[in-house]
Amino acid sequence: MSEQKKTFVVTRFDPDRDPAPRQQTYEVPVQPDWKVLDALNYIKDEIDGTLSHRWSCRMAVCGSCGMMVNGKPSLTCKDSLADYGSRVEVAPLSNFPIVRDLVVELEGFLEKLKAVKPFILKEKERALAEGTHRQSPEQLEEFRQFSYCINCMLCYAACPVVANEPEFLGPAAIALGHRYNMDSRDEGQHERNEIFRGEGTVFSCSYANECSEVCPKHVDPAAAINQAKFNAVIDWLAGFVTSRGGK
Amino acid sequence: MKHLLLKLEPLIWLLFGQGILIGTMLLTGWILVVGLLLPLGVVSPAALGYDRAHDLASSLVGRVFLLALCALPLWKGAHHVRSLSIDFGGVNRDAAVATLVYALAAAGSLAAIIAVVRL
Amino acid sequence: MARPVHPHAMAASRPGRTRTAPPQAASGWYAQPRMLRYLLFDATGILYLIAGFGVLRALWALGSGEEAWQAFLDRLHSPLYLAFHALALVCVVFVAVRFFRLFPKAQPAHIGPAKPPPQPVILAGLYAAWIGVTLVVSLILAGWIF
Numbered sequence: 001m002s003e004q005k006k007t008f009v010v011t012r013f014d015p016d017r018d019p020a021p022r023q024q025t026y027e028v029p030v031q032p033d034w035k036v037l038d039a040l041n042y043i044k045d046e047i048d049g050t051l052s053h054r055w056s057c058r059m060a061v062c063g064s065c066g067m068m069v070n071g072k073p074s075l076t077c078k079d080s081l082a083d084y085g086s087r088v089e090v091a092p093l094s095n096f097p098i099v100r101d102l103v104v105e106l107e108g109f110l111e112k113l114k115a116v117k118p119f120i121l122k123e124k125e126r127a128l129a130e131g132t133h134r135q136s137p138e139q140l141e142e143f144r145q146f147s148y149c150i151n152c153m154l155c156y157a158a159c160p161v162v163a164n165e166p167e168f169l170g171p172a173a174i175a176l177g178h179r180y181n182m183d184s185r186d187e188g189q190h191e192r193n194e195i196f197r198g199e200g201t202v203f204s205c206s207y208a209n210e211c212s213e214v215c216p217k218h219v220d221p222a223a224a225i226n227q228a229k230f231n232a233v234i235d236w237l238a239g240f241v242t243s244r245g246g247k
Numbered sequence: 248m249k250h251l252l253l254k255l256e257p258l259i260w261l262l263f264g265q266g267i268l269i270g271t272m273l274l275t276g277w278i279l280v281v282g283l284l285l286p287l288g289v290v291s292p293a294a295l296g297y298d299r300a301h302d303l304a305s306s307l308v309g310r311v312f313l314l315a316l317c318a319l320p321l322w323k324g325a326h327h328v329r330s331l332s333i334d335f336g337g338v339n340r341d342a343a344v345a346t347l348v349y350a351l352a353a354a355g356s357l358a359a360i361i362a363v364v365r366l
Numbered sequence: 367m368a369r370p371v372h373p374h375a376m377a378a379s380r381p382g383r384t385r386t387a388p389p390q391a392a393s394g395w396y397a398q399p400r401m402l403r404y405l406l407f408d409a410t411g412i413l414y415l416i417a418g419f420g421v422l423r424a425l426w427a428l429g430s431g432e433e434a435w436q437a438f439l440d441r442l443h444s445p446l447y448l449a450f451h452a453l454a455l456v457c458v459v460f461v462a463v464r465f466f467r468l469f470p471k472a473q474p475a476h477i478g479p480a481k482p483p484p485q486p487v488i489l490a491g492l493y494a495a496w497i498g499v500t501l502v503v504s505l506i507l508a509g510w511i512f
Contacts, residue, residue: 013387015384015385015386015387016384016385020387021387021390068392071392071393071394071395071398072392072398091390091392092390094371094389094390094391094392094395095371095375095376095389095390095391096375096376096389097375097376097377097378097386097387097388097389098386098387098388098389098390099382099384099386100384104376105376105377105378105382105386107378107379107380107382108376108377108378108379109376111378111379141475142475142476143475156376160334160401160404161333162375162376163370163371163372163375163389163391164333164334164336164337164338164371164372164375165333165338165372166338166372166374166375166376166377170376182474182475197253197256197257198253199253201253201256203256203257203259203260204333206330206333206334206404206408207468207472208401208404209404209468210400210401210404213400220471222468222471222472223471223472226468226471226472227472227473227474227475229260229472230472230473230474230477231474231477232257233257233260233261234477236257237257266414267461267465268465268469270414271458271461271462271465271496272462272495272496272499272500273499273503274414274417274454274458275455275458275459275462275496275499275500275503276499276500276501276502276503276504276507277421277503277507278417278451278454278455278458279455279500279504280503280504280507280508281424281442281451281507282442282447282448282450282451282452282454282455283448283451283452283455284504284508285439285442285507285508286442286443286447286448287448290507290508290509291508291509292439293509294507294508294509294510295439295507295509297428297431297432297435297436299509300428300435301428301435303506303512304425304428312503313421313425316421317418317421317422317425318418319418320414320415320417320418320421321414321415321418321419323411323414324410324411324412324413324414324415324416324417324418325411325415326411327407327408327409327410327411327412327414328408328411328412328415329411330408330411331405331408331409331411331412334405334408336370336372338372348415351415352415352418355418355419355422358422358426359421359422359425362422362425362426362429363425365426365429366425366428366429
């Protein structure tokens, strides 16, 4: 078993003691098959129990362990330490307020998710007697990719617009809203398109494509957002042609 | 102003999209010939002498082409300059920057209409 | 670059129970190659504005008579104009290549009953259109057709 030491420069922040985030260095003996998360857990278990970081599934499905590793958004349970050199910088996700150490404030993100009404909207509730919805594989294919989001928020850390425009809905929220807009069972497109043209406007997206570059589940939020722009324009144009009874 | 900008965003995005798509396609040939091949002598100066140039430009196709060539890139440019301003932390000045650049594009588009009619 | 992250980026609408540190950007975010290309892409907007007004100027000269038009043609020979047009050509190619790469996946799965062609077809179509339009425009301007 070969043992190698890597230097970890980790952001620390104790809201009760530190005026601002600072960095702390740890020497960690790493195994060749480790992910970044393994090293962080080693630090917490063996070196410094005060380190706080989020993690859960260890297999890239829960979305808890997103952090900046050497300046790039990363799912720390997925990224191999072997891909990094002898010095690894671990910081909390960019663009998020920092609660403590590597833990960021989630609430802003959850509010944006809720804002797009991420559920099937029907004009009239479907009666039980009508049975289940029927959806063909072709219909499923139109939104399936966008349903794979694990809410890891790497896209928010990568997006230059999220960094600069607090109101912007952001990649995951828009992709999720678009997922429902493209779901054949949904009838809430107009409602969501109005939200997409509102304060958090999808048109703030400048198609940097960074979100899709960093997404660990290949959701391609950039595709969703730009499809959503198109749909929002069609909805806007249709609003001039049809009457919506006060909407 | 911010509210007006939000309301106009879909239209601006459409103009911007065509600015990139159609504008870029039209600009390439123009820049290549008028900007480079002509002054460098690869293309004969007679090709765009006043008589021929004016005849081409005053045809219907010519007027539409020139209008698109002038106006569409302005909308692409305006939108991207606004985006660049935001990229460097300019959200607080965004309403002002957006108004300025879109007014510029609108003024240029209007001037282009006048210019093609005047030919 | 001062203040690369807005102090209220991703803020919750109500304060949490503990004090938070303001959002940070990864240091040198603007120097990473992919981000630089994105910033350059936005920066081409400046050149497009200049190009648009340049065409306007040419249009105005053409409508002002033979002398004005000839003066415009003469100006094209200056090193400044040549340099600008060389840069502009690089610019439009850069924009086209990037935009064509991003365009196909931005088409929604359907608008009503209409579906877009497969993405590789869209990409090929874009390049074909670009080359075709450029050829036609160039040949007409150069006096080799019509």
